[in-house]
Amino acid sequence: MDLATFLVQCLNALQYGLLLFLVASGLTLIFGIMGVINLAHGSFYMIGAYMAFALAPFVAQAVGGGFFATLLVGLVLAVALGYVLEWGFFSFLYEREHLQQVLMTYGLILVFEELRSILVGDDVHGVQPPAWLAGSVPLGDLMTYPVYRLFVSAVCIALAAGMYFVLTRTRLGMMIRAGATNREMVQSLGIDIQFLYRVVFAAGVALAVFAGMIAAPISSVYPGMGNQVLIVCFVVVVIGGIGSVRGALFAALLIGLVDTFGKVVFPQAAGVLVYVMMALILLWKPDGLFRAG
Amino acid sequence: MSPAAALIEARGVHAWYGSSHVLHGVDLALARGETVGLLGRNGMGKSTLIRTLLGHVRERDGRIAIAGRDMSKARPHEVARAGVAYVPEGRGIFPNLSVRENLLMAARPSRDGGRDWTFERVIGTFPRLGQRLGHFGAQLSGGEQQMLSIGRALLTNPDAIILDEATEGLAPLIVQEIWRVIAAIRAAGIAAMVVDRDYRRVAAEADRVVVLQKGRVVLEGPARTAEQHAQLATYLGV
Ligand SMILES: Nc1ncnc2c1ncn2[C@@H]1O[C@H](COP(=O)(O)OP(=O)(O)O)[C@@H](O)[C@H]1O
Ligand SMILES: [Mg+2]
Numbered sequence: 001m002d003l004a005t006f007l008v009q010c011l012n013a014l015q016y017g018l019l020l021f022l023v024a025s026g027l028t029l030i031f032g033i034m035g036v037i038n039l040a041h042g043s044f045y046m047i048g049a050y051m052a053f054a055l056a057p058f059v060a061q062a063v064g065g066g067f068f069a070t071l072l073v074g075l076v077l078a079v080a081l082g083y084v085l086e087w088g089f090f091s092f093l094y095e096r097e098h099l100q101q102v103l104m105t106y107g108l109i110l111v112f113e114e115l116r117s118i119l120v121g122d123d124v125h126g127v128q129p130p131a132w133l134a135g136s137v138p139l140g141d142l143m144t145y146p147v148y149r150l151f152v153s154a155v156c157i158a159l160a161a162g163m164y165f166v167l168t169r170t171r172l173g174m175m176i177r178a179g180a181t182n183r184e185m186v187q188s189l190g191i192d193i194q195f196l197y198r199v200v201f202a203a204g205v206a207l208a209v210f211a212g213m214i215a216a217p218i219s220s221v222y223p224g225m226g227n228q229v230l231i232v233c234f235v236v237v238v239i240g241g242i243g244s245v246r247g248a249l250f251a252a253l254l255i256g257l258v259d260t261f262g263k264v265v266f267p268q269a270a271g272v273l274v275y276v277m278m279a280l281i282l283l284w285k286p287d288g289l290f291r292a293g
Numbered sequence: 294m295s296p297a298a299a300l301i302e303a304r305g306v307h308a309w310y311g312s313s314h315v316l317h318g319v320d321l322a323l324a325r326g327e328t329v330g331l332l333g334r335n336g337m338g339k340s341t342l343i344r345t346l347l348g349h350v351r352e353r354d355g356r357i358a359i360a361g362r363d364m365s366k367a368r369p370h371e372v373a374r375a376g377v378a379y380v381p382e383g384r385g386i387f388p389n390l391s392v393r394e395n396l397l398m399a400a401r402p403s404r405d406g407g408r409d410w411t412f413e414r415v416i417g418t419f420p421r422l423g424q425r426l427g428h429f430g431a432q433l434s435g436g437e438q439q440m441l442s443i444g445r446a447l448l449t450n451p452d453a454i455i456l457d458e459a460t461e462g463l464a465p466l467i468v469q470e471i472w473r474v475i476a477a478i479r480a481a482g483i484a485a486m487v488v489d490r491d492y493r494r495v496a497a498e499a500d501r502v503v504v505l506q507k508g509r510v511v512l513e514g515p516a517r518t519a520e521q522h523a524q525l526a527t528y529l530g531v
Contacts, residue, residue, distance in 0.1 A: 174398040178387040184349055185385035187369035188378075189399035190449060194368075 001264065004140030009260050015149050015218075017256025018156035022211035023229055024236035024248045025163060026204025032243015033180045034197050036093050037101045040108035042230025044205050047081075048074060048212020049221045050116055053125045067130040074213050075206055082205030086198045094197070113223065122223050127216040152214050159207070160249060167245060176200055180243050235278050241288030250289060299358070300325050300453050300484050301346060301377065306355035308338075308345040308508075315341045316508040318355065323453060328475075328485045330495035330516065333505035334530040339488045340382055342505065343455050347379055348372045360404075360452070376404050376452035380459055382488075384442045388431035392422055395430055396445050403450035409481065415444040418474065436467035443474055453484040460489055472498065492529055496520055504528045 001009075027041045051074040059070045089108070093101050128134070129148040136144035167173035179186050179196055187193050212225075219225070236255060240247025255274050262273040281289065301323040308316035315338050323329050331339050344350050346357055348369040357365045359375040373379070387395055396415060402408045416423040419440040425433065433441060439459055446454050456475065460468040475498055478485055489495050496502060496516040504512035504519070506528055512519055519525060 171398060174390060174394045177389055178398060181387050181389055182385055184369070185379075185381065185387070188347055188349070188373050188381070188385075189445070190370050190373035190401065191399060192368070192370045 002140075004143040007139055008143055008145055009264060011145060011149065011153070013256040013260035014253070015153045015156075015256075016260060017253035018153055018160070019211050019215055020229070020232060020236060020255060021160060021249050021252035022156055023208045024233040024240075024252055025160075025245050026207045027233050028237045028240065028243055028245060028248045029176070029200055030090075030204050031237060033176060033200055034090070034094055036090060037098055037105065038090070039102060039105040039230065040112065041105075041204070041208055041233065042226035042228070043109050043112040044078070044081075044208035044226070045212040045215075045229045046116065046224075046226030047112060048078065048209035049127075049216040049219070049225060050120055050212075051077065051209065052127050052213040052216035053221045054120045056127075067128075071210070071213055075210060078206040078209035079202045081209070082202030083198060085205065086201040090201060091194065091197070109227070112226070116223065124220055124222040126220050129217040148217055152218065155214060156211075159210075163245060172199075232274065235274060237288075239278055239281050239288055241291040244288070244290040247288055247290030299323065300327075300360055301486075302356075302358045303342075303346060304356040306342070306345055306357065307353060308341050308350045309352040310341075310350075311352075314508070316345060316353075319505070319508070319510055321346075321503060321510065323484050323486055325452065326479075326482045326484055327501065328479045328487065328499045330492070330499035330502040331486055331488045331505065332492055332495060332502055332529055334528070337505045338508040339505055340457055341508075343379075343457055343486070343488070346372070347377065347455070373449065374404075378446035378449050378451035378454045380439075380442045380446050380454060380456040382457040382461070384435075384438045386430035386433070386438045386441055388429060390430055391426065392428055392430065392433070392441060393426040395441055396422070396448055399445070400448040401450065404452065408450060410447040410450050412448065415447055418447075418477070419444050436463050436470070439463060439467070439471060440474075443471075447478075447483075451483060453486065454478060455486045457488045458490070459487070460491065492525075492531070 023041065023045050027038060030036055030038050030041070052070060055073055056065065056070050059065055059073050063069050089104065093104060133148045133151050135147050137147055137150070139145045167176060175186060175191055175196055179193060183193055186196070232255065236248055236251045239254070240249070240251035254277070258273050258277050259270070263270040266273065299322040301321070303319060303321040306316055306319040306321070307314070319342055321342070331342070333339050341350060345353050348364070348367050348371070355365065356363070359372060359377060362375065364372055364375060387398070390398065396412060400412065421437055422440055422444060425437065430438065430441065443456070443459065459475070460471050463471065472494060475485065475487060479498070487495060487499060496519065499516050501514065502512075502516050502519045503510055504525070511528055512522055512525065
């Protein structure tokens with residue numbers, strides 16, 4: 001592997017890991033704070049990708065179009081979706097057993113996939129990145145790298161930094177972290193925990209939807225893409241430690257590296273490398289790398 | 294509403310944990326600025342009564358009013374916002390938040406906009422916390438956690454504080470300090486409801502005591518009178 005190839009793979013690993021982080025961070029927060037195992041979280045990623053594809057014509061008609069206008073509309077819809085789902089379904093799951101949570105959220109996957117099938121069909125679609133991000137930058141003499149992928153990484157880094165700031169530097173962040181350990185006390189300090197949960201859930205949904213939307217030009221849009229990402233996201237959550245956003249970032253980047261370089265170095269074993277790594281890490285640290293931090 | 298009227302008033306309060314009926318029609322009042330001691334043996338329902346008043350026990354019946362407003366169905370954060378702070382059994386510190394964050398997380402002015410209790414004043418009251426602002430809640434000793442719990446409650450500038458077994462499991466010197474703080478709370482005009490095993494100390498600090506027996510109020514009155522009651526020792530198991 002020459003230097004340019006190595007660099008390209010590093011950038012790919014970073015971009016994949018960061019995108020994974022966007023989806024997994026919501027999953028780990030919802031799991032860690034509300035105690036809900038949300039199997040439907042991957043569906044939000046799928047919904048995002050399909051929104052990037054299917055909303056574009058409508059947005060074009062309404063406001064003259066553009067990738068970013070579509071992103072914005074999608075984000076607003078995502079927050080609304082998260083809010084309504086929390087109100088209508090998830091708020092009933094907090095005190096329930098994991099089995100009931102798994103059953104209901106699995107049911108939601110089926111509903112979302114079916115709705116997707118009815119509304120947009122089962123075809124695979126491509127989504128064009130905006131024109132000014134469509135080019136490539138040269139890397140060394142022989143290689144180039146798509147600008148759009150760099151853009152995705154930059155946006156993810158900005159979002160991760162924003163999340164870090166909110167969680168560690170603001171009162172909302174303190175409340176969210178406190179809510180993971182002692183709900184009763186949070187409430188008795190005058191904080192409406194129902195509202196707090198709704199905000200966290202909506203934010204988690206919005207992050208996953210957003211990840212799906214910005215991933216669409218890279219990965220294309222296909223049925224079942226949510227389930228694939230869900231499994232990897234659970235690996236991220238388990239490796240990083242349930243409820244730990246920092247752990248999710250670390251684990252997602254690690255998985256990005258292992259998966260990307262695994263495909264290059266051990267193509268035969270690439271599919272299982274991530275799971276082997278998870279098993280090894282859990283043998284070493286059964287609670288994950290960063291337990292609830 | 295006159296300032297002397299009851300801040301917390303409970304009438305005929307019942308509470309259940311599933312099928313077990315724990316409170317059987319409790320009447321209780323806490324006036325503004327008053328300190329009430331809530332006494333009774335283990336398992337008689339003191340913590341349940343408190344958690345019911347605060348809205349944490351959902352299976353409940355009866356009337357609860359705070360500052361004249363009906364709060365019989367209120368959710369816990371609404372009770373807190375009505376000016377009632379809670380120092381729970383077991384202290385309720387957030388182990389994954391720093392001391393500073395534990396204190397500031399919910400700090401707010403009082404209902405009439407006053408900010409008698411500032412961060413600086415709380416640190417002045419509990420200098421030990423000031424030396425540990427960057428530590429996580431989990432790294433504190435039991436006494437420090439208790440001070441943090443009380444300090445956090447004061448920073449919400451409440452009209453009343455409910456302290457459930459605040460001296461439980463602490464070294465004698467720390468217990469003295471906690472009682473000094475309870476006296477300071479009283480002196481600051483904040484109403485307090487205090488649960489503690491040391492009934493002599495409660496009698497000395499409180500205006501009134503209320504004794505619970507199997508979820509019912511069996512004795513109520515000025516601390517001095519209660520001490521002369523023939524049954525008191527039985528009620529308290531001493
Ligand atoms: N969460 C709970 N679930 C079921 N029963 C409880 C619970 N908490 C307390 N109890 C029961 O309610 C009764 C009163 O308990 P509690 O209010 O904690 O008493 P106290 O604070 O006076 O020691 C006891 O019989 C106790 O076993
Ligand atoms: Mg108790």
